[in-house]
Amino acid sequence: MSVKPRPLAPQIACGDCQIRHRAVCARCDGDELRALEEIKYYRRFEAGQTLVWSGDRMDFVASVVNGIATLTQTMEDGRRQMVGLLLPSDFVGRPGRARAPYDVTATTDVMLCCFRREPFEAMIRETPHLAQRLLEMTLDELDAAREWMLLLGRKTAREKIASLLAILARRNATLQARAGSGGTITFDLPLTREAMSDYLGLTLETVSRQISALRRDGVIHLEGKRHITVPDMNRLLSEAGDDSDGGLVD
Amino acid sequence: MSVKPRPLAPQIACGDCQIRHRAVCARCDGDELRALEEIKYYRRFEAGQTLVWSGDRMDFVASVVNGIATLTQTMEDGRRQMVGLLLPSDFVGRPGRARAPYDVTATTDVMLCCFRREPFEAMIRETPHLAQRLLEMTLDELDAAREWMLLLGRKTAREKIASLLAILARRNATLQARAGSGGTITFDLPLTREAMSDYLGLTLETVSRQISALRRDGVIHLEGKRHITVPDMNRLLSEAGDDSDGGLVD
DNA sequence: GTCCGTCCTTGACCTGTATCAAATTCCACC
DNA sequence: GGTGGAATTTGATACAGGTCAAGGACGGAC
Numbered sequence: 001m002s003v004k005p006r007p008l009a010p011q012i013a014c015g016d017c018q019i020r021h022r023a024v025c026a027r028c029d030g031d032e033l034r035a036l037e038e039i040k041y042y043r044r045f046e047a048g049q050t051l052v053w054s055g056d057r058m059d060f061v062a063s064v065v066n067g068i069a070t071l072t073q074t075m076e077d078g079r080r081q082m083v084g085l086l087l088p089s090d091f092v093g094r095p096g097r098a099r100a101p102y103d104v105t106a107t108t109d110v111m112l113c114c115f116r117r118e119p120f121e122a123m124i125r126e127t128p129h130l131a132q133r134l135l136e137m138t139l140d141e142l143d144a145a146r147e148w149m150l151l152l153g154r155k156t157a158r159e160k161i162a163s164l165l166a167i168l169a170r171r172n173a174t175l176q177a178r179a180g181s182g183g184t185i186t187f188d189l190p191l192t193r194e195a196m197s198d199y200l201g202l203t204l205e206t207v208s209r210q211i212s213a214l215r216r217d218g219v220i221h222l223e224g225k226r227h228i229t230v231p232d233m234n235r236l237l238s239e240a241g242d243d244s245d246g247g248l249v250d
Numbered sequence: 251m252s253v254k255p256r257p258l259a260p261q262i263a264c265g266d267c268q269i270r271h272r273a274v275c276a277r278c279d280g281d282e283l284r285a286l287e288e289i290k291y292y293r294r295f296e297a298g299q300t301l302v303w304s305g306d307r308m309d310f311v312a313s314v315v316n317g318i319a320t321l322t323q324t325m326e327d328g329r330r331q332m333v334g335l336l337l338p339s340d341f342v343g344r345p346g347r348a349r350a351p352y353d354v355t356a357t358t359d360v361m362l363c364c365f366r367r368e369p370f371e372a373m374i375r376e377t378p379h380l381a382q383r384l385l386e387m388t389l390d391e392l393d394a395a396r397e398w399m400l401l402l403g404r405k406t407a408r409e410k411i412a413s414l415l416a417i418l419a420r421r422n423a424t425l426q427a428r429a430g431s432g433g434t435i436t437f438d439l440p441l442t443r444e445a446m447s448d449y450l451g452l453t454l455e456t457v458s459r460q461i462s463a464l465r466r467d468g469v470i471h472l473e474g475k476r477h478i479t480v481p482d483m484n485r486l487l488s489e490a491g492d493d494s495d496g497g498l499v500d
Numbered sequence: 501g502t503c504c505g506t507c508c509t510t511g512a513c514c515t516g517t518a519t520c521a522a523a524t525t526c527c528a529c530c
Numbered sequence: 531g532g533t534g535g536a537a538t539t540t541g542a543t544a545c546a547g548g549t550c551a552a553g554g555a556c557g558g559a560c
Contacts, residue, residue: 073400075491081403083396094389101393128378135385139344142388143351145395146333150323152402153331153451157517193538201403203518208539225526225538241325407547443508456547458509475508475555 039119045069045106052104060114061093067110068190071102072198082199083145087171091137095121108190152201155241160200161210162239165220169230185230214239289369295319295356302354310364311343317360318440321352322448332449333395337421341387345371358440402451405491410450411460412489415470419480435480464489 042065045051051069052058064086071084071092083102086092092104098117124131151163169185189196193211197204215222219239221229230236292315295301301319302308314336321334321342333352336342342354348367374381401413419435439446443461447454464470469489471479480486 071396073396075400075404077491079404081400083399096386097389102396124382125378128375128381131378131381131385132374135381135388136346138385138388138392139347142392142395145392145399146321146323146352149333149395149398149402150325150331152399154325154329204538205519205540206517208537209517212539241327442506453548454507455509455549459547462509 039115039123041114041116043112043114045110045112047106047108047110050103050105051110051112052100054100054103056100057098058093058100059098059117061091061095061117061120062112062114064088064090064092065111065113068107069110070105070107070195070199072105073102080198081201082195084141085199091134093117095124095134107195157200157202157206157210158213158239159241160202161196161207161214162219162236163242164196164200165214165228165230166233166236166240166242169228169233169236185233187228189226189228289365289373291364291366293362293364295360295362297356297358297360300353300355301360301362302350304350304353306350307348308343308350309348309367311341311345311367311370312362312364314338314340314342315361315363318357319360320355320357320445320449322355323352330448331451332445334391335449341384343367345374345384357445407450407452407456407460408463408489409491410452411446411457411464412469412486413492414446414450415464415478415480416483416486416490416492419478419483419486435483437478439476439478 043062045067047067054074066088069086069092070082071086072080072082074080086104092112093100095117124134151160155163168189169187191199193204193207196202197207200207202210211220211222214220218231219235221231223229293312295317297317304324316338319336319342320332321336322330322332324330336354342362343350345367374384401410405413418439419437441449443454443457446452447457450457452460461470461472465472468481469485471481473479
């Protein structure tokens with residue numbers, strides 16, 4: 001969800017379960033968190049299903065196990081803006097707030113690991129470590145949101161598309177073994193053109209045009225409508241308008 | 251910093267010091283936090299001064315005591331986007347990350363209440379309550395950032411200006427006794443046209459034009475360049491394109 | 501006072517993206 | 531393999547906001 005090559009460092013590969021966690025994991029996180037086991041349950045949603053409508057009561061918080069979901073805000077006249085992309089290991093819902101401030105919609109089939117609100121809040125109070133990890137994770141999200149603000153406010157359509165592709169490519173390169181880091185990266189777009197337009201603050205036609213333009217210019221190759229190959233990641237990053245320092249890590 | 255009338259509820263009026271706190275206050279927050287007293291110190295910055303440059307090492311975290319500061323991201327070619335507005339009681343800096351990801355600049359003279367990083371981080375580990383309050387505060391900021399994403403991605407120039415004025419008016423109405431809540435609201439713009447344009451993802455000319463247009467249409471009155479009167483807050487809110495439900499509070 | 505510099509306003513024009521309107525591709529399902 | 535429908539692409543045109551340029555208002559220094 002970050003525009004510039006941000007450190008994905010805090011991801012922890014987990015021997016216990018398949019997913020890579022960035023923050024809280026009920027299954028393998030530390031002795032303190034094993035207690036979460038007792039209050040968790042799983043829920044499955046199908047692609048296109050809206051898990052929670054804006055304003056709805058949300059009696060759980062959850063971690064995405066697999067699949068992709070989105071957070072969107074909608075204006076009265078129908079204008080929509082995606083404000084978050086939930087990928088596996090991301091967290092949704094917030095302790096202390098019962099109503100969702102935006103729609104949460106499944107883009108693909110989604111599996112959530114849910115915790116009922118009250119027990120979870122109690123656990124936060126009892127388990128200092130948990131609040132700290134949630135804080136860390138939330139700060140990461142805030143940084144990502146702020147980079148996205150730069151994109152929405154100041155980037156051109158072409159830069160926006162390149163930025164999104166860079167994020168997806170990067171995410172993909174991390175999940176796959178990054179065979180030859182200078183080499184080509186290949187992945188399937190998990191979003192429709194419409195979802196991309198909602199994310200980028202563009203129309204779907206502009207998204208389509210810009211993708212075509214990037215293809216014409218050799219920045220990406222397209223196979224079908226979804227399968228993308230990035231021959232030169234640095235080229236893509238410079239199209240995205242990000243500075244090339246790779247992001248400062250501490 | 252929120253677009254729609256959001257609950258400013260968690261502000262706590264404090265008998266001990268002048269400012270209203272939304273989250274962490276070293277002076278009066280609770281017994282647990284009095285320990286922070288020992289590691290805090292004050293720093294003063296003048297209007298226009300940049301407190302921290304993006305990428306700089308930042309060996310403290312701080313709470314704004316008075317004045318206004320901004321967080322901005324800049325692209326290589328100079329395009330700028332403000333990603334946060336720091337008002338009194340807001341917090342800047344993050345535990346666990348030494349380098350600032352954006353410039354922090356004083357808009358007016360600013361007084362910060364600073365805590366050196368290491369002691370502060372130690373205190374978070376030792377004081378569960380502190381992490382919880384920081385979490386709550388960060389989640390509020392994240393919500394505000396996401397509302398701002400809707401503004402940046404989907405609102406027209408006129409709506410953007412109206413939204414910003416609504417926020418400032420609202421903030422002001424909260425700080426002043428809100429004498430007759432239906433009545434007119436009056437305040438001084440704390441931002442130049444340029445700063446507003448950085449915040450809204452517009453050019454300074456467009457900001458100026460839209461402010462003139464709102465004045466022509468009677469949505470606001472202008473006295474000089476900075477002093478603004480809002481005769482009808484509801485009118486302003488509807489110009490901002492926000493739904494009128496007033497925001498859902500829990 | 502008046503001079504200067506900064507901030508703001510307004511105008512004329514241009515460009516990037518939205519809008520409206522067809523095609524075209526692709527996939528799922530028969 | 532054919533068919534229907536959704537997703538995507540492409541084209542023509544409109545318009546919001548950007549860009550460039552010229553004043554104007556205001557405040558501080560002298």
